[in-house]
Amino acid sequence: MEEQDWTRVVAAATRAPSIHNTQPWRFVATADRLDVFLDRNRALPVLDPTGRQQVISCGSAIEFAVVALGASGAAADVDLLPDDADPDHLARIAVTALRSPGDEERTLAEAIERRHTVRAAFQPQAVPTELVDRLQDQARRFDTWVKPITRSEEEVATVFLISRAEEMEQGDPAYLKELESWLRTDPTAPDGVPVGAVPSEDPHSRPSNWLIRDFVVGQREQQEFLAPGDADAPPPDVERPTVLLLGTEDDDRRAWLQSGRALGRVLLHATAAGLAASPLTQALDWPATRTRMRSRLSLVGHPQMLLRMGYPPEPTGTVSGRRPVGEVLSFAPVG
Numbered sequence: 001m002e003e004q005d006w007t008r009v010v011a012a013a014t015r016a017p018s019i020h021n022t023q024p025w026r027f028v029a030t031a032d033r034l035d036v037f038l039d040r041n042r043a044l045p046v047l048d049p050t051g052r053q054q055v056i057s058c059g060s061a062i063e064f065a066v067v068a069l070g071a072s073g074a075a076a077d078v079d080l081l082p083d084d085a086d087p088d089h090l091a092r093i094a095v096t097a098l099r100s101p102g103d104e105e106r107t108l109a110e111a112i113e114r115r116h117t118v119r120a121a122f123q124p125q126a127v128p129t130e131l132v133d134r135l136q137d138q139a140r141r142f143d144t145w146v147k148p149i150t151r152s153e154e155e156v157a158t159v160f161l162i163s164r165a166e167e168m169e170q171g172d173p174a175y176l177k178e179l180e181s182w183l184r185t186d187p188t189a190p191d192g193v194p195v196g197a198v199p200s201e202d203p204h205s206r207p208s209n210w211l212i213r214d215f216v217v218g219q220r221e222q223q224e225f226l227a228p229g230d231a232d233a234p235p236p237d238v239e240r241p242t243v244l245l246l247g248t249e250d251d252d253r254r255a256w257l258q259s260g261r262a263l264g265r266v267l268l269h270a271t272a273a274g275l276a277a278s279p280l281t282q283a284l285d286w287p288a289t290r291t292r293m294r295s296r297l298s299l300v301g302h303p304q305m306l307l308r309m310g311y312p313p314e315p316t317g318t319v320s321g322r323r324p325v326g327e328v329l330s331f332a333p334v335g
């Protein structure tokens, strides 16, 4: 692989979603492999002290790289955590063969450019169950289960835990300070969440049971938070997104990486099918609400990602920026 090939692959990898658009990754390329590292300089010590959500973000970037390689005709093997002495060395992606790309690889690679987080209310059209089945199959390849939140008791419990977590976050000055440092008023900013990518209305006033993360710091009136029973009787025009919980049996770096890879594949398959998604991870930010989610939903394993999914409205909002590839990719000296 030439330097310009790796530049294209890494440009695709960096289109992956990342918590607060922190893009916590670094890549080192040689002729036939790409090493992926967690960049601790971009950590979120308040929201993500263990780095779980940043490692998930890197897992998605790894899979976006594999998809981009596949579409350019390169088959690749992924070795997770290849260096016992360096836990931040997250993956080694080795090119194993050159061959003609298949239709699916091309379709998924095209979806990389089109995908972005859509927080605006989705259209009423339901997500077909066959598609959800396909997304479950995709995730299973990475030892990750996908549980659609469909039963009303599960929905009520999940909505309640998200609201509870959001309330805790809005009352935590350290969380708000960290969030504010990743909010961007400049729509061309290379990282962070641009204000144009988050709906301007108060998340509590949206016609939806599902409370999206409030990115606006310090400008809202005091709000009433949703009571757990509120989800029982939604008004008829309420948004009814499909909500998918992704989880893993273990809860270590490898499991985080695998769930991130599953997330990447799920998002690309969903995008290719005309869908959009937005993560709703407030309840998973905090050990207390994350643990309660395990018990209230009787989960076997650990919840890693909650996704709201549906058919997007037009327009979908500002597309968030990325740092130039030159900032995140270096080339190892030959020999």
Ligand SMILES: Cc1cc2nc3c(=O)[nH]c(=O)nc-3n(C[C@H](O)[C@H](O)[C@H](O)COP(=O)(O)O)c2cc1C
Pocket: 015, 016, 017, 018, 019, 020, 021, 053, 054, 056, 057, 115, 116, 117, 118, 119, 192, 193, 212, 213, 278, 279, 280, 281, 282, 319, 320
């Ligand atoms: C692990 C993880 C957690 C996330 N949590 C949230 C969330 O709670 N609320 C939200 O609106 N977006 C969330 N996001 C989406 C990011 O904000 C988004 O990926 C980032 O701003 C880049 O934008 P893009 O996905 O449109 O490229 C999350 C993304 C990841 C990978």
